[in-house]
Amino acid sequence: MKNWLRGRESRSHMTLVRELRQSHQEDLFNYLRMSSETFNMLLTMVKPYISKMNTKMRQSINAEERLIATLRFLATGQSFEDLKFPTRISPQSLGVIIPETSKYICLVLKDCIKLPSSIEEWQEIARGYESRWHFPNCGGAIDGKHIRIRKPANSGSYYYNYKHYFSIVLMAIVNADYEFLYVDIGCNGRVSDGGVIEYTSFYNKLQNEQLNLPPNNMNKNNMNFVFVADDAFALHENVIKPYPQRNLTREERIFNYRLCRARRTVENAFGILSSRFRVLHTEINMKPEKIDYIVLALCCLHNLLKKKERAGYLPTQALVTEDLDFGRVVHGDLSEVNPLTSLQQGHSRNVCENAKLNRDKYKEYFMHDGAVSFQYNFVN
Structure with a gap:
């Protein structure tokens, strides 16, 4: 020594x-x-x-x-x-x-991150999204974040992502209050066309109807219970994403805006995490299996501190906010969020008709019973 x-x-x-x-x-x-x-x-x-x-x-x-x-x-x-x-x-x-x-x-801290397991717990999450973000029947926002790592020995391009650096992926579901409900860590940055989420236990349970989601007759306007996501994810009966950005009608633009408001919670959660724990701004030089523990610990600490240290922990400069009066989005410091946006664009998908019909139902709801006055400021 x-x-x-x-x-x-x-x-x-x-x-x-x-x-x-x-x-x-x-x-x-x-x-x-x-x-x-x-x-x-x-x-x-x-x-x-x-x-x-x-x-x-x-x-x-x-x-x-x-x-x-x-x-x-x-x-x-x-x-x-x-x-x-x-x-x-x-x-x-x-x-x-x-x-x-x-x-x-x-x-x-394993109990700090807990995916709801009962209809009542899912409904509690949905009430948060409806009261804060005006999006009904929502069980959470889904997105992924690339965690920059030092290239592991003898790994070739296995971890090399489309942003041109080596990474593993943090896939997360977040509630209306920026808290993690579910995380999956460790998928290599060179993600296949199938999508990161398709390798998770959450997606397996969703496909096999094992999440115990509220049935339609318990949801607002008899619509499907959904998770909100961006264009990187496939449309599913329970996963709803924006309309493609081509020749959008006014109704479709309003739907996309309303979905974006709800989905922004997961981007804000990543922004808070990166702002408070600056290790996510660096290239982590460890074996991938050790990095998995590092990232999971960060997510557990985030949920703990979000509850116990709310006033001091939540950095407002890391949030994306809105000026509702002038229809203006104010972007926070999300430079290190590294979302999965566009990972799968350009790949055709066979989307079931029920998933499209479900999205259309939400579009109609936002134009009538679920309309809010400020939505028109952002699309006119």
Whole structure:
């Protein structure tokens, strides 16, 4: 061990963190992305899993140091070589500690991400979308995000995506309040024409009618219960996407606008995630299976902090908002969202007639019973 690393107990950033925890809560939040109370709760949960035994040779790196180093990595995206200076932990040890701690964060926070399993739970999600985004019978917004990675050894172009870098895909379903209901992580960036979602357990359950979605007679205007998506996804009886951007009628433009308002929740969720956890702005240099734990931990922490630290956690500058009076969309800082838009455009699909009819029903609803006054500002 290098001599300067031996001063970890007295000269690392732990002294600063303890001072911030005592009297500078705002700076602590900026440093760890959470308050002292939330940090203490998380430490209590993961401590049994990440604590190590001391030996005659040396003192172990304790659970608090491990968790703080991991949170700092997630917050900044610093390389292990850079992070070794404030933590006084060797890069080799950080390469073990951070994926391991992320894995156990996923374990203890696994209930933070939960796909509804009953009709009542789906209806609760739908009420949120109808009250906040004026879209009825909606179980969530679907989209994907490319996570930039260092090219794995001997992987060829397997992870090389259409944006010309290497990535894995985070596929997510989000509720009306920007919280993750479902995530699937790890599909290679070079996505097949079948689409990322078709490889997920969610899609399998949707195809086999195992999601326990509300039947039509329990939905507004007797319409299908749906998930909103963009052009990258196939139209399905329960997945609704915009009309193609060619020769649109006024009614179709209004439908596309109303769907876009609801679907924007998932883009905003990715924007919040990237804004708070800057590791998503970097090229993550780990094995893909370790990166899966990193990304899943971020999603779990996002949901936890969204509930417990709402006022401090939600960065409004990362959101896409609307000026309803002037019909103007105000774009937030979504430069690192990297959505799956256009992944599958140009590939013909056999869309069942029922899926098209369902979309037309929503179009008619938005022009009559479900019309809102401001929708015309955005299409005229």
